[in-house]
Amino acid sequence: MDWKKRWTALAEFLGQALGSDYEIAVHDFTGEEPRLLALVNPQVSGRAQNAPPSNLALDFWRSRTFEGSDGRTGYRGISASGEALHCSTFFIKDDGDALLGMLCINFASGRYDAFARSVTAFLEEAGRLSPADPEAPVEFFSASVEQVFERAVGRLFGGSGRPARLTQAQKRVLVRLLDQEGVFRLKGSAAEVARLMGASPASVYRYLTETRRTQD
Structure with a gap:
């Protein structure tokens, strides 16, 4: 296999292995005029298969x-659409160190740069936040009175589970916990709590009155 086929095959492999953000180009410098031998993922630079070598490749x-050097890495490029590219070139030479061609890898880092900027902005914003006070009260967001009720039941009974029937003492404690949550400021909440507790609305109002009287 001659060098052209070998390096063209390598370009195809690198294009598949590295992905669509990497353009792989092989230039032939053995003829009277340099020419583009292979171009994989040309959307990166916006070039066509018959495009001339870049200004730096010609330079x-x-x-x-190429004399005394294997290549150049980490220099900046600009695509046909104006996008910034990270570029590297490897000099393909024969045993006598004469130049045969160049393997060029051009990386479009745009979406990675955008992701890095968003992560940096997120970290900067997170750094401005004060750490939460472990002693401060916790804010709960509930979708319904029933959800608040079940949370109060969990606080009262822990992992033992809610009994089938609640005693009057347990109902009084639940009303006190729910009052602390501000549940009874919501319209219709007393009737809903009564239903969930298996009590009458009048009983709930009585427990609530007793709770607030003892707090005063």
């Missing part, structure tokens, strides 16, 4: 930069 050739 490397004319200035004989």
Whole structure:
């Protein structure tokens, strides 16, 4: 296999392995005029298969930069659409150190840069937040009175589970817990609590009155 087929195959492999954000180009400098031998993922630079070598590739050739050097890495490129690229070039040479061609890898880092900026902004914003006070009260968001009621039941009985029938003492404690949550400021909440407790609305109002009287 001659060098052109070998390096074209390598370009195809690298294009598949690295992904669509990497353009792989192989230039042939053995003829009278340099030409593009292979171009994988051309959408990165916006070039066509018959495009000429880049200005830097031609400069490397004319200035004989390849002599005594295997390549150049980490220089900046600009695509046809103006997007910034990270570029590297490997000099393909024969046993006598004469230039045969160049393997160029151009990386479009745009979406990675955008992701890095968003992560940086997130970390900066997180750094401005004061740590939560472990002694401060916890805010709960509930979708219904029933959800608040079940949370109060959990506080009262813990992991033992709610009994089938609640005693009057337990009902009084639940009313006190629910009053602390502000449940009874909601319209219709007393009737809903009565239903959930298995008591009458009048009993709930009586427990609530007793609770508030003892707090005063």
